[in-house]
Amino acid sequence: MEFPKAPTRERGKVAGVVTSPFPSSSSSSLLYKPGCSRKLETALQPAQGEGQRERKRNHPVIPDPKSTRIRSDQIRELIKDQRFFVASQHLLAMERDCSSDSGSKRKEDHVDHQSEIEDLFGLLKQEVLRIIRLSVSIAKAEPELLRDAVRTVAEQVEEDRRYTLEEKASGKAAHCRPRRWKDEWRSTVQESVTDRMKEPPFDSNEGLSTTAHSFLHMGKAMKDDLITVVKYIKGHYPEDFQVCSTYAQFYHKCFSAQLEMVAQFELGRKDTYLLLTWVQNIYPNEIRNHPILVKDLDQAHLGSLLPLRQIKQFEAAYLTNEVDAAKRSLANCLQLEVKKWAEGNEPPKLAGHYHSELHIDAIQIIHNKQKEAEGISAELGKQMSTLVLEELLAFLQSYKKALDIFMREKKNNQYFEATVVTNMNSCLGFQSHTEKTSGQDYIRVKIVNALTDIETAGCNVLVQCVVQELQPIFRKFTQRKWASCTDIIDEIIATAIHHVSTLRALKDPLRQAVIEKIHFFLVQEYISRLMKKKVSLRTPELQKNLSELVQQHASILCTFCLDNGSTAKWLGYALPSLAEIIKLQGTDTIMVEVGMLASKYPDISKEHLSAILYIKGNLSRNETRSILSVLDIGVTATLPHKHLFSSIRV
Template sequence: MMGMKMFTIFSSSPLKAEDSKSKVKSEAPKPSTSSESELDSTSIESSTEEALPKDKVETESHGLPSKTNVTCHCTPEQNNKKKKKRRPLQEKLIDGLKYFALGETRTKPLGAGKDPSNKKESKPLTAGQIRELIQDQRFFDASQHLLAMEREYGSDNGSERKQDNVDHQSEIEDLFGLLKQAVLRIIRSSVSITQAEPELLRDAVRTIAEQVEEDRRCALEEKASGKAVHCRPRRWKDEWRSTVQESVTDRMKEPPFDSNEGLSTTAHSFLHMGKTMKDDLITVVKYIKCHYPEDFQVCSTYAQIYHRCFSSQLEMVAQFELGRKDTYLLLTWVQNIYPNEIINHPVLVKDLDKAHLESLLPPRQIRQFEAAYLTNEVDAAKRSLANCLQLEVKKWAEGNEPPKLAGHYHSELHIDAIQIIHNKQKEAEGISAQLAKQMSTLVLEEFLTFLKSYKKALDIFMKEKKNLYFEATVVTNMNSCLGFRSHAEKTPGQDYIRVKIVNALRDIETTGCDVLVQCVVQELQPIFRKFTQRKWASCTDIIDEIIATVLHHISTLRALKDPLRQAVIEKIHFFLVQEYISRLMKKKVSLRTPELQKNLSELVQQHASILCTFCFENGSNAKWLSYALPSLAEIIKLQGTDTVKVEVGMLASKYPDISKKQLSAILYIKGNLSYNETRSILDVLDIEVTATLPHKHLFSTIRA
């Protein structure tokens, strides 16, 4: 009779490991009873039956064991002890049991959780029954029985067992292969099924973990005994890692390209990989991680595989010569989206920190792409700005009235140009803060170059003055300058560049304002000459003509935005006062009677009031100009040297730039002053006085 040992399978309800241990302790000391002798007899009979061929062993009503079934492994030494001495059943069962722990799941000792009144024993499972367990996806149960079978037929029980072991080993290997194939199929679809079938995934993971634990146990046994363990290690963990690799590779494969999405091929590929990686890793962290032992480091494993897959795809794309859009897209994913939205995702950041993922591309390669990106984008900005200016100059030449927006002449030039600069800065911010800083500096330098070209084109236009709506066009461009300046003052970048930009815009504004004032001056100068061609009494209509002429130009200037409109009106105000004083000095009229002097004084006062009121009503804020003409009128009217000296002193305190030559021209009008009186009045200007107004030049700009 063959010395084959039988594995008895018991059905029991699920118990915790502590309960199993306590039951073993409580049952062990009990003395043998008649029922135990009957059980012992049954075991022997069963052992005799096991010597028969496998296909003749009756399974009767035992069927397939439940998931909590356990195996009993009796060694050859224990079989020899049975022959020598009959021992209590429980002691023999305990001596014959070997179980192995895996996490919280352990193969329970014989009798643990077993109802003592139930004396029935299950027979060992056949290969067909184990196949059924695998087909029913009860992987962990199948694994336990296979391990028991592997240990049974892997042990050396003498020469009479060797041939029998060889016959069964092939079948065991087939079963292990079938089990591994089924389990790895579940692992391959983990991400897809984990939420719908968590128990199935858990069972598959437990099976792999048990096989890994068995490899570890056998390695320790081999080290202790110095004898190699047959068919071990099976390296299921390596198979698991390879299966995860295959699963990730399949999931990261690019889906069919759909041109209707409005994305480039590169964008479509990056979007698919990035979204797949993020969503899948969230699934791993939330639903898969909990099924694995810590030593599997499942999150790090998945993350590293996804990272390598994404990185290799990017490196392949980087080998080609990329256009502007694809370069931007690649840098955006590498520098922004990947680290911020995937690596530092709130759900993933803790687990991915442990994975120690590096950048998707090497730093040197990233710098090369950044340099190419900056060059390409700055060149694109330069071309776009040049096109904007070319279109604007073309509109000037067409001679049409510029459109108005909210009552002001309007051009899209500054909007288009600012948008070009802003877009480049914003795009770079979408990659990294450091790149955005570099881009801001470069595009602002390009913007400064554009402003120089703009001023040159505007100077040519203002010099030719061929446009019917010349002033309106100049006003339009001054409004654009205000828009440029507002943006430049708020734009981040190097201070020295901003200062240059603001100065360049100020030069354009100053030139434009001077041109607008000059348009008014050119029409007013012939009118002012009439003051020297007529008698003072007949000059009333001249001031009306001056006001009408200025009013005509102001109708256009109202479409100019502040503060430039105010600046232009103040310059016109300045010219009116300046030119009136100049004509008053050049008239060379000597009035010898106080009455004539009084009449002229009143006329000058009247004209001064008209000019200042008109200018103030139209936006001038140059109140400092309002004292000049009335003060000169008082000097003309006053009689007595001392009173005239007082008024001259007050005039000098407000306008310290008045000269003796200019004051002499005014005093000449007072024909009743002697030389000595005139001399004493002029000496007042030699006295240092405290200025009562901000020092601004008025009389120094007038030729006496």
């Protein structure tokens, strides 16, 4: 009885089946009789439920190859219909029958049969491997077809193994085995990987360079395809195929070869960064350590995409290129800033403070280089951090030189003080960034010192602006009688207010530091003028009047400074104490007050005290000598030791 030809596979069939290139033999109409042992028949028993699965596909029932043989043209129809595993079983039975009957047939018939079998095996392998080549594409949509192809490959590999064992046992070689399907399978997988890793047409509209486009495509293809292998392909294969490792190794070799080729060319900054990012970060972290892939890829022992020696060369080139780029960018920032100073315009304000983008731009340059390198590897990030901090130090040194020139040559600029304040605010921004940045401590210390030098120079210039305008006013104290000096203190305060209004745009703690220096100058200069006036008042009444005037002026100066942010309360006792010494009449009470003054200001000398006592024209020499002797007694300081009197020349 002849079986009808298997109908063409419609549902689930992969299009483009290639018909066999081998001609049909005239022996295809022959039926083959059973000739295999029970052991071989058992080995070829289809998996349980196979018949049910095939019937669910609406295919006619094919006879069991253990009991009934079918013609070669029917096997061709099975292959054409992509029922590979069934075709493989019948073909194996045909191969075994041919081998067992070789001695009972004429040589010509045996050759014809063997030729037909080889043609069928060639056709089966061609179609099965075509499906294997499409595995990644069809794994989700055609799992049964892929499973059928994989089972066929596995069965043929197992048959090779069985023949090899029999050959060793019997010493007789089978001329048709091994057929090396596993080698063919590996080659097919490799070809499939190579095809899928081929770069698609370049689209410049994506905004990517050719290198970036290539890396992105290969990385995405490798990750997505390997996820498909793990989730949808791995389960079809026996464990000994190590299918995940096989695919992974081929993808790795393909990716690595492409990078090796790219590495032969002289790469620009961006492409060098891109290559290192893929080799050191994206590939190991996002592909090899992907949650779905990590277990299987660990078993594949993939290694790095490039040799370590080559990676180090690219890292060295990357560091050199990026540090040079940072240096140029910082120089451009400073050049633009200096140009703004020369224009003489009022600096902009932000939240009430004079503001410049200089520190923001410079810090952004440094920060971007650090983060970019850290994105490649932590070690490269550390190296970059050290190098760019050295560049920041060099930049700050250039910055100080430029600012020194401005402060020396542009004092007539309408917004001179505002510009200095702006740059001091920028220093605070640099300071804050340096404190938060990791790096070599010795470099950070040098950066902090450079910033401190700029801040100190700025503070001194701002204070000097106030001093230069106030000193001529203070000199009026020595040019007039004390009774007519009331308007002088008002003029001093008015002038100071003008400068302090600019200082309100200076951020703390620098603003506080400048105000305290101004506070110090006001107190010290007033004391100096009081000592240099060389006026001797002989009556207690005149001394009392002067004391009250000094007390009044001291209160005005102290209130002004404290209201504007000074915290130098230690200065507040000096003038009131001197006023009290001028007012007191008893030697003992004066000595007590002098002792209290010396305890707060240990740097007061006998010359300073003598100048104050000179005002008290009713003191005898002995009384003056007794009062001065208080300073010979060791007095315990009640305030932190700060110099107020030592810089006053009498």
